Amino acid sequence: MSGISTPRGFGALGINAGIKNDALDMALIYSEVEASIAAVFTTNKIKGAPVKYCMSLLERGETARAIIINSKNANACNGEQGNSDAKRMAEFTAECLRVPDTSVYVCSTGVIGVPLPMDKVERGIKSITREIFECEDCGAIAAKAIMTTDTRPKEFTKTVVIDGKRVKIGAMVKGVGMIEPNMATMLAYITTDANVDRAALQDCIEDVTAKTFNRISVDGDQSCNDSFFIMANGLAGNKELNLQHKDWQIFVDAIHETALYLAKELVRDGEGVTKFVEIVVKGAESNADAGLVARAIGNSLLVKTSWFGNDPNWGRIIDAAGYSGAELVEEKVDIFYGSIECVKGGMVVAGKLAELEAIMRQDEFVITIDLNISDGEYNLYTCDCSYEYVKINAEYTT
Amino acid sequence: MSGISTPRGFGALGINAGIKNDALDMALIYSEVEASIAAVFTTNKIKGAPVKYCMSLLERGETARAIIINSKNANACNGEQGNSDAKRMAEFTAECLRVPDTSVYVCSTGVIGVPLPMDKVERGIKSITREIFECEDCGAIAAKAIMTTDTRPKEFTKTVVIDGKRVKIGAMVKGVGMIEPNMATMLAYITTDANVDRAALQDCIEDVTAKTFNRISVDGDQSCNDSFFIMANGLAGNKELNLQHKDWQIFVDAIHETALYLAKELVRDGEGVTKFVEIVVKGAESNADAGLVARAIGNSLLVKTSWFGNDPNWGRIIDAAGYSGAELVEEKVDIFYGSIECVKGGMVVAGKLAELEAIMRQDEFVITIDLNISDGEYNLYTCDCSYEYVKINAEYTT
Numbered sequence: 001m002s003g004i005s006t007p008r009g010f011g012a013l014g015i016n017a018g019i020k021n022d023a024l025d026m027a028l029i030y031s032e033v034e035a036s037i038a039a040v041f042t043t044n045k046i047k048g049a050p051v052k053y054c055m056s057l058l059e060r061g062e063t064a065r066a067i068i069i070n071s072k073n074a075n076a077c078n079g080e081q082g083n084s085d086a087k088r089m090a091e092f093t094a095e096c097l098r099v100p101d102t103s104v105y106v107c108s109t110g111v112i113g114v115p116l117p118m119d120k121v122e123r124g125i126k127s128i129t130r131e132i133f134e135c136e137d138c139g140a141i142a143a144k145a146i147m148t149t150d151t152r153p154k155e156f157t158k159t160v161v162i163d164g165k166r167v168k169i170g171a172m173v174k175g176v177g178m179i180e181p182n183m184a185t186m187l188a189y190i191t192t193d194a195n196v197d198r199a200a201l202q203d204c205i206e207d208v209t210a211k212t213f214n215r216i217s218v219d220g221d222q223s224c225n226d227s228f229f230i231m232a233n234g235l236a237g238n239k240e241l242n243l244q245h246k247d248w249q250i251f252v253d254a255i256h257e258t259a260l261y262l263a264k265e266l267v268r269d270g271e272g273v274t275k276f277v278e279i280v281v282k283g284a285e286s287n288a289d290a291g292l293v294a295r296a297i298g299n300s301l302l303v304k305t306s307w308f309g310n311d312p313n314w315g316r317i318i319d320a321a322g323y324s325g326a327e328l329v330e331e332k333v334d335i336f337y338g339s340i341e342c343v344k345g346g347m348v349v350a351g352k353l354a355e356l357e358a359i360m361r362q363d364e365f366v367i368t369i370d371l372n373i374s375d376g377e378y379n380l381y382t383c384d385c386s387y388e389y390v391k392i393n394a395e396y397t398t
Numbered sequence: 399m400s401g402i403s404t405p406r407g408f409g410a411l412g413i414n415a416g417i418k419n420d421a422l423d424m425a426l427i428y429s430e431v432e433a434s435i436a437a438v439f440t441t442n443k444i445k446g447a448p449v450k451y452c453m454s455l456l457e458r459g460e461t462a463r464a465i466i467i468n469s470k471n472a473n474a475c476n477g478e479q480g481n482s483d484a485k486r487m488a489e490f491t492a493e494c495l496r497v498p499d500t501s502v503y504v505c506s507t508g509v510i511g512v513p514l515p516m517d518k519v520e521r522g523i524k525s526i527t528r529e530i531f532e533c534e535d536c537g538a539i540a541a542k543a544i545m546t547t548d549t550r551p552k553e554f555t556k557t558v559v560i561d562g563k564r565v566k567i568g569a570m571v572k573g574v575g576m577i578e579p580n581m582a583t584m585l586a587y588i589t590t591d592a593n594v595d596r597a598a599l600q601d602c603i604e605d606v607t608a609k610t611f612n613r614i615s616v617d618g619d620q621s622c623n624d625s626f627f628i629m630a631n632g633l634a635g636n637k638e639l640n641l642q643h644k645d646w647q648i649f650v651d652a653i654h655e656t657a658l659y660l661a662k663e664l665v666r667d668g669e670g671v672t673k674f675v676e677i678v679v680k681g682a683e684s685n686a687d688a689g690l691v692a693r694a695i696g697n698s699l700l701v702k703t704s705w706f707g708n709d710p711n712w713g714r715i716i717d718a719a720g721y722s723g724a725e726l727v728e729e730k731v732d733i734f735y736g737s738i739e740c741v742k743g744g745m746v747v748a749g750k751l752a753e754l755e756a757i758m759r760q761d762e763f764v765i766t767i768d769l770n771i772s773d774g775e776y777n778l779y780t781c782d783c784s785y786e787y788v789k790i791n792a793e794y795t796t
Contacts, residue, residue, distance in 0.1 A: 025533055046720030046728050046744075077728070079745045112713035113746040217756060224717055301699065305788050315510035317474060322444030330444050330475070346444075346510040347477045387785050390703050 003155030005139030006170035007193035008235040013132040014145025017124025018118060020072040021112075022147035026124045027069040028132055028332055029189060031066060032096065035233035037064035038201040039103070040209045042226035049075045049082035050106045051225060053090060055244040057102055061198070064231055065103040067189065068093040068125065069146055070116070071174070075108040076224045078115050085116045092122055095131035107187050107227055109148055109174065135367055143172040148189055149392060150175045154265040160254045162247040166192040173262040175269055188213065188228040188262055194251060195234035197242040204252050205230050212259040216267050217298045217382045230255065267381050272388030275307050276364040276381070284376030288325035293382040296324035304385035312356035314342050321369060332372040338365055401553030403537030405591035406633040407431055411530040412543025415522025416491050417515060418470040422543035424522045425467040427532055427561040427587060428495065435462035435503070435632035438607045440624035447480035448504045451488060454502055459596070462629055463501035466491040466523065467544055467585065468514070469572070473506040474622050476513050481543045483514045488776055489533050490520055494527035505585055505625055507546055507572065511603035541570040544585055544638030547790060548573045554665040558652045560645040561636040565592040566650055571660040573667055585625040586611065588662055592649060593632035595640040602650050603628050610657040615696045615780045627651065673705050674762040674779070682774030683738075687724035691767060692778040694722035702783035710754035711742050719767060730770040736763050 005012040009032040017026040039058055041051050068089055075082050086106050094104040110114070135141070141378055156171040173188040184293035196204075205228065234240075241251050268276050279297055283289035292314060300320040306313035314335050321328055335343035338359045340352055359365050402411040405429040415424040437456055467510055473480050484504050491503040506514070533539070541551035554569040571586040584790050594602075603626065611626060632638075639649050664780050666674050682688035695701055698718040704711035712733050719726055732739035736757045740751055756761050 007704075029712075043728045044720040046716055076743055077741075077746070078711065079729070079743070112717075224720055229629075301783070308788065315472075315475065318444055319442065319510075321620055322442040328443045331477070343475075343511075345477070346475055348475070375402060385699070385788060387788050388705065390785050390788055394589065 002101040002137045002139035003157050003170045004023055004142055004172045004189055004191050005137050006157045007191045007233070009193060009233050010170065010191045010357055011132050012139040012142035013128055013135050014141040015128045015131065015141070017070065018120045019070055024141070025070055025072045026128055027142040027145040028093070028128045029067045029142065029191065029231065031065055031191070031231055031233045033233050033235065033325065034063040034229040036124050036196050036198040036201050037229065037231050038204055038205040039227060040197065042224055044224045044291060044351045045096065046076065046224040048108055048225040048306055049078060049086040050108045051227060052083065055084040057105060060102070062102040062112055063065040064105060065099040066093060066233070067107065067229060068099055069109075069122065069187065070372040071109050071146055071148055071289055073108055073116050074112045074177040074225050078113065085118055088118065089121060089125065093125050093129060096125055100213065102184060105229065107225070109146065109187055112224070113230065129358045130263055132252060136167055139170060139172065140331040146172065146174040148174060149271055150269055152269060154262060156258050156261045158254050158258055160250055161287040162194060162236070162241065162250060165236045165238045167192060167238060167251070169258055171262055172257045173266060175266040179199065183189040186223065186226045186228070188259070190230045190231070190255065190258055192232045193236040194232050194338070195236065195238050195240045196232040196251070197240050200242040200248070201230055201232055202242065204255055207252065208256045208259045211256065215380050216263045217380060245373050267383050269391065270383050271392045272386040273383040274363070274386050275384040277383060278305060278366045279380045280366060280368040281371070281378045281384060282368065283371040284378070285327040285374050285375045286376040287378055288376070290376040290378035292326040293321045293371070295377045296320040297369070298380045298382035301385060304383070307360070307384035308386045310357060312337055312353070312360050314348070317367065317369065318343065318346070323352070326371070327373060328371055329373065334370040334372060336368040400535045400537035401555050401568045402427055402570045402587055402589050402796050403535050404555045405589045405631070407631050408568065408589045408592060410537040410540035411523060411526055411532050411533050412539040412541075413526045416518045417468055417469065418528070422539070423468055423470045424526055425540040425543040425713050426526045427465045427540065427589065428631065429463055429589070429629060429631045431463040431631050431633065432463060432501070433629040434596040434599050435627065435629050436596065436603040437518040437627045438603055439623060440622055442622045443472065444622040446506055446623040447476060448506045449483040449625060450481065451484040452503045452505070452625065455503060455616045458500070460500040462503060462705055463497040464491060464495055465503045465505065465587065465627060465629070467505040468507070468519065469544055469546055470508040471506055471512055471514050472510045472716050473514050475511040476511065476633075479513055487519060487523065488518065491523050491527060492762070494523055502723065503627065504548060505623070507544065507585055507623055510622070520688045520786065537568060537570065543583050544570065544572040546572060547669055548667055550667060552660060552667060552766060554656050556652050556656055558648055560592060560634070560639065560648060561728040563634045563636045565590060565636060565649070567656055569656045569660055571664060573664040584611065584621065584624045584626070584659070584664065588628045588653065588656055590628070590630045591634040592630050592631065593634065593636050593638045594630040594649070595638050598640040598646070599630055601641065602653055606654045606657045610652065610661040615663050615693065615778060633790055642696045662779055663795055668739070668781050669790045670784040671781040672761070672784050673782040675705060676764045677778045677780060678764060678766040679769070679776045680766065681769040681771055682690055682776070683725040683772050685775040685776055686774070688774040688776035689723040691719045691769070692776045694718040695767070696778045696780035702781070705758070705782035706784045708755060708758040710735055710740065710758050712746070715765065715767065716741065716744070724769070725771060726769055727771065732768040732770060734766040
């Protein structure tokens with residue numbers, strides 16, 4: 001399967017540029033024609049140089065032809081050298097592809113505080129910008145090249161009909177898990193041959209991110225290189241999509257479905273993950289309050305280790321809800337594991353232990369917390385915390 | 399050594415009441431005369447029944463004669479039954495001790511959502527209220543009886559001179575580590591024979607808590623039973639201490655020293671802890687901002703696992719500072735491990751790896767983050783996260 005190179009006019013490839021060792025470490029996404037581009041980035045105040053460079057391109061409203069990506073080095077905390085290296089990566093890629101300077105975006109992921117080996121990076125760019133034209137539908141190789149501690153490449157494709165035209169969507173993501181030893185967690189890319197107004201595309205990506213990538217938590221840390229891009233090159237031939245287009249919602253729903261799949265895949269492939277858990281909070285004073293409860297539970301080490309141990313430990317869940325900062329009345333709280341009511345009105349429902357343990361032994365389950373105050377809701381996709389997580393994150397020595 | 403029973407007129411004891419098994423599970427602190435009492439409690443909205451009961455006693459301004467404590471059961475999330483059991487524990491202890499109903503406080507720690515076995519609790523109270531008069535200076539046994547996943551009892555004593563009188567302070571704490579399988583983490587007690595005005599004692603406990611117990615973090619969770627009490631019975635014969643007393647600061651400093659010792663001991667004895675780390679944040683926009691940075695670092699799983707792995711991973715530290723919400727300028731951030739400058743102006747200081755690794759291999763070290771913006775400061779006492787932490791918190795099955 002090839003994800004990112006599926007839509008018309010898109011190519012993609014991965015190669016080894018020798019940035020650290022002989023693993024794939026450089027990827028390129030290329031569009032034959034100018035594409036609308038939209039993106040969202042980490043809100044961390046420490047931002048990698050590529051993030052800062054891409055933010056400045058996007059502010060100027062530039063269209064896109066390509067995204068050049070390297071793994072094994074985040075190009076973060078490298079000062080002015082980092083900024084000029086990020087710019088050089090983008091501009092040298094543009095030069096090799098013979099496209100405008102400002103139409104190439106750049107992402108890096110990997111160790112921070114180590115300058116990029118620019119000689120190797122430039123040799124890599126020379127190769128990949130040539131080889132990409134010799135490899136049809138090689139998105140799967142790109143999806144491998146952006147991996148860090150991911151255990152498998154993560155791709156997705158989808159086709160929808162807009163204005164009677166078949167519109168293709170392709171995607172790849174690399175994940176959660178802080179690469180050896182550092183951050184640079186999430187990079188996500190969607191390509192589509194839909195014709196989409198740029199401002200509408202930015203609306204779409206922000207809306208979708210709030211409901212997908214912003215609703216996952218593996219360890220509660222947030223990297224300085226997180227980026228999510230959508231490129232739309234228009235080769236499907238539909239009438240330009242915008243908020244007034246009759247099929248706008250079809251497009252947004254397809255992007256949402258794509259991003260949600262990728263987001264869940266990130267959690268499933270999180271470091272040391274043995275269980276995928278959806279936390280649903282209902283009945284909160286507000287959606288924001290529901291979010292506080294979901295995040296307190298999803299980020300609680302005590303809760304996450306209890307999941308790993310197959311322990312239906314509702315006490316840790318109600319405790320985390322209690323310190324979340326949300327409005328809450330102990331006597332009104334109901335908690336469900338799957339469809340089994342475990343806590344009613346703040347007190348345990350007796351005789352359910354065997355059923356609860358059966359749910360805990362599943363690879364995936366839903367925990368619902370109903371605060372029974374008002375109608376605020378939020379859901380979060382998260383996972384357990386295992387020995388393996390500690391091992392992965394402790395054993396690297398800088 | 400006996401801590402809590404050291405000051406004049408105080409007795410203490412621990413026994414097995416059979417609440418769960420044959421381990422010590424009940425403790426009593428008793429003052430021969432009426433004592434001023436001050437306390438602070440968890441801010442979790444889910445509060446154990448004993449916490450709610452003690453809060454109501456304190457609001458009425460009652461003096462204290464005793465505190466009855468059980469481990470193995472938190473008496474939390476037990477509804478009306480829990481409230482009446484907490485009240486019964488206190489009042490039955492008062493009856494057995496022949497002291498006023500409202501002069502006995504109560505604490506519970508252990509599993510939540512399980513009603514107390516009140517028949518065993520009452521038999522235990524009958525025994526302990528009798529045996530306490532037969533055991534002189536048995537504070538060490540009380541310190542053992544309040545333990546949960548603590549690996550050792552934690553006590554402290556100190557003597558200061560006030561008004562020319564020798565004032566003794568004794569203390570015990572049980573710790574961080576969420577008992578099998580639950581919360582009920584921190585219970586701390588200080589006794590003193592100083593004569594202290596009640597309102598001044600409450601000021602003192604709040605001030606000291608902000609600088610000690612509120613500056614520790616093992617796993618970022620906050621229990622529903624956390625409580626810290628000071629009892630002062632006046633038998634030292636000093637003139638009543640209050641904010642105007644010339645020796646007030648001597649007393650506050652002694653209580654601060656006591657609480658800081660206990661707080662550090664909690665971290666050192668935290669679940670699976672192999673390293674004790676002090677995080678010092680300087681140069682922040684405000685003290686509150688400095689606190690945000692210290693807590694983001696101290697609660698980051700990535701940072702804590704890197705400490706466990708002896709990895710001087712400053713990237714994870716600056717990353718956590720970046721998402722803490724504090725004002726921060728990447729180019730101004732300096733980071734020190736011990737006295738070794740590792741990051742200067744947001745960039746790595748080369749050639750320090752061997753020195754940094756030597757610091758990481760110590761059992762205790764200080765990490766300083768200077769934001770170089772203004773003069774806001776905060777320090778936090780925390781620890782690493784090891785396999786053992788995950789093991790302790792995963793292996794229990796409810």
